[in-house]
Amino acid sequence: MHDPTPDTSLGSFATVLAGELPGTWTSTYHPDRSGLDVVTDAVWDMNEVAEALAKHPVDHCAVLQRSDGTRLFVAEQPGHAEGYLIAALAPADAPAEAFRGVREPDGIAIDADPFSAAEHLTFDLLPRYYVAAHQVFKNTEHLTREAPTEERLVMTWSDGALVVDEPDRADITRVLTDHGFVHDTARSVLVLPGDDTARQAASVRATGERLSALGIDTVLRHPQTRPALGTTPVAPPSPSVVSPYRGR
Structure with a gap:
């Protein structure tokens, strides 16, 4: 009780x-x-x-x-x-x-x-x-x-140059061209030449900072290697390298 x-x-x-x-x-x-x-x-x-x-x-x-x-x-x-x-x-x-x-x-x-x-x-x-x-x-x-998914722009090394697929967004394209990327209309890509590696590195840093302000991550990637027919690949593709300029 x-x-x-x-x-x-x-x-x-x-x-x-x-x-x-x-x-x-x-x-x-x-x-x-x-x-x-x-x-x-x-x-x-x-x-x-x-x-x-x-x-x-x-x-x-x-x-x-x-x-x-x-x-x-x-x-x-x-x-x-x-x-x-x-x-x-x-x-x-x-x-x-x-x-x-x-x-x-x-x-x-x-x-x-x-x-x-x-x-x-x-x-x-x-x-x-x-x-x-x-x-x-x-x-x-x-x-x-x-919630929006994180955007990412991939720069792929190709014979010393960096290649980016042509973006759908004009503001991203403008950032790239402002920092030395040039259009390759035949392949629908933008290319940052590697003739001057110091200038190329500075362009990548500046591009990464501006893209980060737009909420876009920048990733540097080596191309995937394909083994010749009938052979076994000796080593896996090189891992991706993530730029320090990440979106906040």
Whole structure:
């Protein structure tokens, strides 16, 4: 039988509440303001709890965490009111854009009874949280699929010269021609001659820096060698050499 006068101190309340919720939960008590801003900034609420935090910053709180990563914020009601405010904390690993258009699973005010509080959370706040969190995770997956792939420009050595397939983008072509690459229309490539190796190296460095500013990696590559018919290659092709001028 439950104790009719449960311990109403915040830490004890949160510990008992964690044991009453479905699943495996842990309770962490934060006794002072050290690091509390990180916690309160994650409170996923635009209603009663958010308003209370804006008017009455908390100086201690508790955080409940379920084994699946679900987190709940627990704080005393402001002023002389009895009971607690409980709100979900937003998923920590989701980008801000994933929350766009998702309704916050606003928190609740409950009495200082962890057993009745567990019922309110189980049938009210947590279902709303799981709906909102599911939408955030779906949005995150969508954003990940839409993320642009890294662009790369390959310069291939050929008899001392560097050869680049003619780019589709005019701005990339302009960077190459600005630094000494010339069109070979017969092969649809651009070529950087190797007559002056010092000048060639300087051109490669300058080209890499400008392409990096455009978000494009530059790769220097040796051509693949093909064995003569009926023979076995003695050694594998030389590995690619990645330029230090990488996109940021």
